[in-house]
Amino acid sequence: MRFLAVPAAFIALLAFFACSDDEGEDSKLDVTLGEFFIDTTLDTVPPGDVTFDIENDGPDLDHELIIIRTDFGIDELPTENDGTVDERAAGMDVKGRIEKVDPDRKTSGTFSLTDPGAYVLICNLKDRDDEPDASHYADGMRIAFTVEEFAVTSE
Numbered sequence: 239m240r241f242l243a244v245p246a247a248f249i250a251l252l253a254f255f256a257c258s259d260d261e262g263e264d265s266k267l268d269v270t271l272g273e274f275f276i277d278t279t280l281d282t283v284p285p286g287d288v289t290f291d292i293e294n295d296g297p298d299l300d301h302e303l304i305i306i307r308t309d310f311g312i313d314e315l316p317t318e319n320d321g322t323v324d325e326r327a328a329g330m331d332v333k334g335r336i337e338k339v340d341p342d343r344k345t346s347g348t349f350s351l352t353d354p355g356a357y358v359l360i361c362n363l364k365d366r367d368d369e370p371d372a373s374h375y376a377d378g379m380r381i382a383f384t385v386e387e388f389a390v391t392s393e
């Protein structure tokens with residue numbers, strides 16, 4: 239019996255690490271988009287799958303949500319000449335995107351946010367007028383977001 243006890247304990251240990259290792263914690267938050275703001279019910283989540291339940295409060299315009307891992311400050315993202323954010327600039331890593339949501343519509347998206355660190359949530363649509371710097375980002379559709387270093391265990 240003795241030689242069986244060791245493998246059993248070893249297998250139990252493997253099973254423990256298999257469960258606690260790769261999969262992070264799932265999170266869910268509400269996001270409200272509108273002219274011109276982004277509100278969320280959470281600004282920090284553990285690494286793992288994150289579901290964004292989005293509502294466009296409008297009242298008039300389409301909006302979108304782009305999730306970017308970056309160390310740029312929320313007011314300091316690299317921008318194009320038209321005022322929209324340069325999503326492909328160095329230091330910008332787009333992790334998720336929910337495109338044009340009509341006013342008064344809801345939608346949802348789940349993204350795997352396993353890299354801890356600073357994120358930004360933005361709407362990167364251009365304003366209808368063609369003035370320079372007229373973008374939803376410049377108008378205020380931006381919010382900081384954080385993925386924590388470690389998943390919190392529920393024990």
Ligand SMILES: [Cu+2]
Nearest residue numbers: 301302361374
């Ligand atoms: Cu917008």
